[in-house]
Amino acid sequence: MTVSLPSSIQRVLVTGGAGFIGWAVVRRLLAETSVQVFNLDKCGYASDLTGIEQFGEAAVQRHQLLQVDLSDAEATAAAVRQADPDLVMHLAAESHVDRSIDGPGVFVSSNVLGTFNLLQAARAHFEQLPADRAQAFRFHHISTDEVFGSLGEQGRFSETTPYDPRSPYSASKAASDHLVSAWHHTYGLPVVLTNCSNNFGPWQFPEKLIPVVIFKAVAGEPIPLYGDGGNVRDWLYVEDHVDALLLAATQGQPGRSYCVGGYGERTNKQVVEAICTLLDQRLPQGAPHSRLITPVTDRPGHDRRYAIDPGRIEQELGWTPRHPFEQGLAATVDWYLDHLGWCQAMRQRSGWTGERQGLSAGQGRHSQ
Structure with a gap:
C-alpha cells in the first residue's frame, strides 16, 4: 500500500518516531511522501534510527529529530x-x-503525564491555527488492545469493549486513551484513536518475544516460554499496522476509535515453535531448535488471550492486512538473521543483557 496523504498535510509530528512502530511510520513517510517529518523522541534504551541514510539526502533533509521527553511540559510545548x-x-x-x-x-x-503534556501543547497549537488548517488538523493517538483486559476462549475486542487493564503498562495506556477522548469532548480537539494487537517485524528491540526467541535460539541458549505457553496474542505485521495508522490519521472520523488486528491469533507456544521450524530450515546445524524451549514461571497478571475485531476500520476505511502471519514471520526471521550485529549492538547500548524482568518479589528470577 502506497501512502497518499491529503495535500493539506505538509508537516507531520511523530512522537516516539525512533521506536519500533514509530520508526516504521517515519520510514514510510520519508520513502513515499514529500512531507516534513518532525520526529519527537526522548531517545531511550529502545530508540534507534539505523538505516535512515538509505532514503537519500533529500529525504533525510525532510526529517528533523527533536530529542524531547514528553514528561517535560515546557520542552514538549x-x-x-x-x-x-x-x-x-x-x-x-x-x-x-x-x-x-x-x-x-x-x-x-x-504514558499518562506525557500524553497530557502533548495534548495541552497540541490544543494550544490547534486553537491558533487559521480556519483552513484547523479544519484539516488531526491528533492521532496510537494505543494497544491490552487496555481491554483479557478474553476467554471466545470473542474479540472491539471499539465498544469496556476497558479492563491488568498491568501497570496497560493501565497507563488506558489512562492516556481516556485523556485523549476527554480533550476531544471537552476542548474540541479533533482526535482519532487506534488500538492495535501485538506488532512484530524488523527493527523491534530484542527484548520482545519474537526477537528474543530468534536471538536465544541462534545463540544456542534456553528459549523462555511463560507458564504453559497457552497465552494467545493476535499478531499484526508492523507494515500492515502502518497502513492502518495512516488511513485512520487521514481518513478517520474525529472522535472515533478504530481497532486494528491482524487475524493472527497464535498461542505463545505456537509462535515459538514456528520460529524454531523456520530456524531449522535456515540453520540446520542447530536443529532441532525446539530442544531449547524452556518453561519459566509465568508473568504476574498475565492476560490469557487477546484478539481484535477490525471490522470497523475494514468497513469504514477499507483497510485489510496484507501479510499473513506465516509470511510476516518468515520475513522477520530472515531480517533478524541478517541483522544479528544490530541486535547485539542494541543490547549493549541499552545495558540489557537478556535477563528476565517483571517477576514480583519472592518468586525468584529465571534467565531469559
Missing part, C-alpha cells in the same frame, strides 16, 4: 511550536509489560 504540525501521530510510550511490573512510575510519567 516548544517542540510542537517548532513542528507547527498539520498532523500529530502520538506513538511515544513505554511499552514493555515486564518493565512496567518492575518500575511502574516510569510508565505513569511517560
